[in-house]
Amino acid sequence: MSYLAVKDASKQFGGSVRALDGVSFTVERNEFFTLLGPSGCGKTTLLRSIAGFADLTAGSISLAGTGLDSVPSHKRDIGMVFQDYAVFPHLTVAENVAFGLKARKVPAAETAARVAEALATVRLGAMATRLPAALSGGQQQRIGLARAMVIRPKLLLMDEPLSNLDAKLRIDLRDEIRDIQKSIGIAAIYVTHDQEEALAISDRICVMNAGRIEQIGTPQEIYADPRTIFVASFVGTMNVLPREAASHLGMGPDVESGRAHQLAIRPEHIRLDQGDVAPDSIRLAGMVEKYTYLGREAHVLAQTPAGKIVVQLADPSPTLRMETGSPIPLAFRRQDILSFDSSGMRLEGRGN
């Protein structure tokens, strides 16, 4: 029996909007599980159904062996962290954190100890007596996190908790969230539309699109072995080419037979042919259209017979010049090409 099990969850708003369409997955104890998908795909709806703030049209949810269907949200014992922090502005930092303990009638001494511990964990010990309005966004979200954790919930839900913060803080705080989750050993569901965040933080990722699950897997599986064209293009950068490009990519008659609808290859799997590539490589002559220098890497947009292709160059030399229109020979391996059928499903497993 899984710790959290969502079965065939569907949610319909009004007449036509299907926010969730037959979603099933499980989350284990201690697992960091991420819902990833573009905005509007139903992540928030799913999370709120688990928390009990929204009723499913169909389907069931069970947590730690008991069905949640008839449990009101305030009795579910599920901690929640909100995108807009939802920190109580009329209470001090410590009172915010103690709020859930009061409802549980935890004795005063124990409350004080647990609040102090939780504040120390999120590095807000010095701010205990302040009002939240005086704190930065990152600090407010730390209050939100401490407040949800201190009640030792059965499950922690986080709905895009970092999306209102600036980039640098987002990276710091996401690592902190990850460390805290592992150190207290709690099952967590994390919602984000940022694929890089999902890859960095998760044990497993569930990629969603239009109310359905596209794929569930570890970050490695999601990135390197996408099962659908949607996952392939949503996570990371992907060159997607039409089937007509197949002949230029050295693909055999099995593809010609017509099952492949789209072909895809990651920019980092294409390299410049400087006469040093493996003999079984496929070569493609291209012409530079645009060169973008990004420091750690550089992107070349090349016009080729197969279509426009982005190539990623690792650690580009600062003196490297690529003039628009100059020829650029490309090479890649056959097994790095992914092919998808007309319904967007992957056709064959990864070669290696």
Add this chain to the structure above:
Amino acid sequence: MRVSFWTLVSIFAWLMLIALLVVPLGSVLLSSLQDQAGNFTLGNYTRFAETPRFRAAFVNTLIVGFGGLVGSLLLGSAMAFCMARIEIRGSRIVSLLAILALVSPPFIGAYSWIVLFGSGGLVRQTLMSWGIFIPPIFGLWGILIVFSFKFYPYVYLLASGALSNINRSLEEAAESLGLTPFQRVMKISFPLVLPAISAGGLLALIHSIADFGTPRLIGRGFNVLATEAYTLYSAEVGSNLSMATTISIVLIMLSMLFVFGQRYMSRRNVYHGNLINKPVKKKLTGFRNVAAHGVVYTIALIGAMPAFIAAIYSVRRTSGPVFHPGFGLESYRRILYNLADVVQNSLMFSFATVALIVTIGTLIGCLVARKMSVNTSLLDATLMVPYVMPGIVVGIAFVAAFNAPPLALTGTAAVIILSIFIRRLPYSVRSSASALRQVSPSMEEAAISLGYSPARAFMKVTVPLILPGIVAGGMLSFVTAINELSSSLVLYVGSTATMPVRIYIAINDGDYGTAAALSTVLLVLSSTAIYIAFRLMGRDERALL
């Protein structure tokens, strides 16, 4: 539990609106469609259209309405522009003066202008002794001056808010595209603040149309619909209720027309301000600086003048209605000995009204803000109606509805309290709904996820957060309630006279000392309430509108 509670609130709200709005308005309409014998007729409307006196009143109402609108727009936008874009010394004092103009009841304004510029007015007499003749202020021009200086804060407060919220980059972008400063103002700034200006102008227009005290006191034969309705209703001999109700219907239609007209006009143009890239105030020098200060301070001081005049005249020595040189407290003594019951009435009625408004307004506000449905939108829309009903109409409607069993309320305190309550309720509903909308729903959800039931989460989180706003709103309702004249004037009997009613009577009797002292008491009470409100919710002049 919770669902059924809000259903109860909804049912109660509708019953209340039926009793206090639909029935009185229905009675007014019914009465306007009946002849003396009670038969159906359109005769009253025909008579209204054919009688020169009523036609004149109709035209006059439009004249004072649009005159008040134009005057308020001129004064209000000039002041708004100077205050929002130019560094004005003592700008806090200026906006205090604007608030003073706003909260002092219009009839005090009329009174003070009479004291200075009436036939025997102080300024007029002085000028005459220097050989300069100006006509006494009575008549159309008097009304327009009073309205302009009384209602300009509506335009000023809304427009200055909008002006200082325009993203600076928009104006800079226009400048960088080669527009001259004048073109920039006309093409960028003006369209952006137009919705605010038109909303302020509408408030000035509606109040000008509805106001009864000013044309009554200073008009001297210049009659408008509100005064005609009152005359017809209150005539000792030949009181004509059905003609009074006919005029009331016309007056409501007129107000409605303007409200919906303004809504229609500014519907497309809602611009959201910004809080980051605010425009900076320019520091002017030399003549232009003096001119800007001159404009601002002239408007502000003249607007607040009635309050000062009332305060000064309240401590002049009097014997009976006659002023003597020097100062004394006779007027206050007279209030203490003869008019204590009037002060007491005013306070009691106002507190009762505020208690009703706060509880019922908050409940309906929660309903409207949280339970979105056809029912609540309809409720919200229906509440717009009392918002545009002139006080005199509410008074007459309550008489028409409640002067016979089963609801024979005329002459009671309850009828005065309810009449003020229903007029102020829309503000309270709106303000508590908007206070509630400011509280993110995730705040309550956070409490629920931490183990509080929905009802406890509401009490523990939402109520403390909206409480200051609600108390502040109550204070502002108190200001409105205690200054209310026109509906009370229709509904009062000897034992239920209020301060505004008594001031009106005193001015009519020429007892200016008593009027000044009562007005000062009113102003002090109002200012205290506003001070408390601003302390609670931060200083936000626009909450007064």
